[in-house]
Amino acid sequence: MAGIHCGPCCVNSSRLRCDEKCNGCAEPTWLARASAADSCPPSLPAKRRQWCANAHRETQVLINKIFPDMRSAMSGIADGATVMISGFGSAGMPSALIDALIAQGAGDLTIVNNNAGNGETGLAALLAAGRVRKIICSFPRQTDSQVFDALYRSGKIELELTPQGNLAERIRAAGAGIGGFFTATGYGTQLAEDKETRLINGRHYVLESPINADVALVKAWKADRWGNLIYRKAARNFGPIMAMAAKCTIAQVDHVVPLGELDPEVIVTPGIFVQRVVHVPGDGR
């Protein structure tokens, strides 16, 4: 859709940029081209013209977090990394990213997920491939958690069991820069043994620590090229907080939409928390 400012930079529907004006010459930035300096008024002093040209040039750079393929999206994940994986059971689990992580080859991983894999695919396949040293989760035991069960019973995987709300809050705390927090959950139970406790306003609390991650693999429904995300139904679960807690968040999305199409009032994960997006068309939803 062409507006009065629409020009070359409007390819990819990046019309928001077009409403901005160069601080130097006050012209709409769509004028900016390789020869931007020429389009700046010659009446400006030379230094000012150069600055103006740079400003034009900068607005030409399109921030695009959409990665063209899985291989490039998964680059840089190192052995020994802590990797968060969204999902509650299979709802919200980024299966394509997990498959790509298996193909990428990183090992000795610490995985953070609510569960410890179901069936033989996804997280269970990553476990079966022997890539995981430790798992931090709340509910490993399921009717179809046979892969984890066998590794655990043979001592081949370390388990850090944490109540689900503590898991969520520890992830959230990491994303928010909180160094630790006191919670009543788990007080007086095995899962709080050896942890610092404190009596606050007559109630007993346990000190819990944040869980930071190197990488978060999250499943979302729609993304734009700035990495803004929305989720679908209860598949949202751990996605938003894991995206906040990792140095590099990689999102698998069913749909990539033009910038501006996601209603700013309903964006769940703002793009600041997302570094890479991979388009994996789903089942048509």
Added chain:
Amino acid sequence: MKRFTRDEIAQHVARDIPEGCYVNLGIGLPTLVANHLEASKDIFLHSENGILGMGPAPAPGEEDGDLINAGKQPVTLLTGGAYFHQADSFAMMRGGHLDICVMGAFQVSRTGDLANWHTGAPDAIPAVGGAMDLATGAKRVFVMMEHQTKTGKSKIVDRCTYPLTGMGCVARIYTDLAVIDITSDGLIVRDMAPGLTLKELQSITGVPLQTA
């Protein structure tokens, strides 16, 4: 001895949930409670994976893999329902916003300690999920369970021998034989299976009971 059926136990819980309550129903026996809530009452069911206003199972063919409950079964969303992420979902529990949660149990102690997440068996794979958050965070914790173990031992005990889920958190126990409140004055029997006497109930219950 006549015992309440599982559906009757669920009915007893359902009738004690007032309109307007925010309620979490745990996995297993507590999910039956949803079938007995009066449709005319607005009661908000919370599911720990991030749903308020959870509705019943969908019609066959209408299942949606992105819309499941804590037991990972397909559910629906009622008009006015909402989705939210895990930290918000558990803030609803941990922040004391949920009015009632209903859970199953291995054991409940006379002081309301709850054990329902782990048998403590050496070869058992532990899994806790949201049980500790619910036990500690909900305003009132209701337990639904059989009164005795399969070998006839009382599941209401002086002290829990299984690993604890929460301390002093249970408000009321619904069993196949009775409804019992846990109060600072002791265990008070509110209801009993038809034909059962307090003396008979006491004889198979591990801690002293009294009537209101």
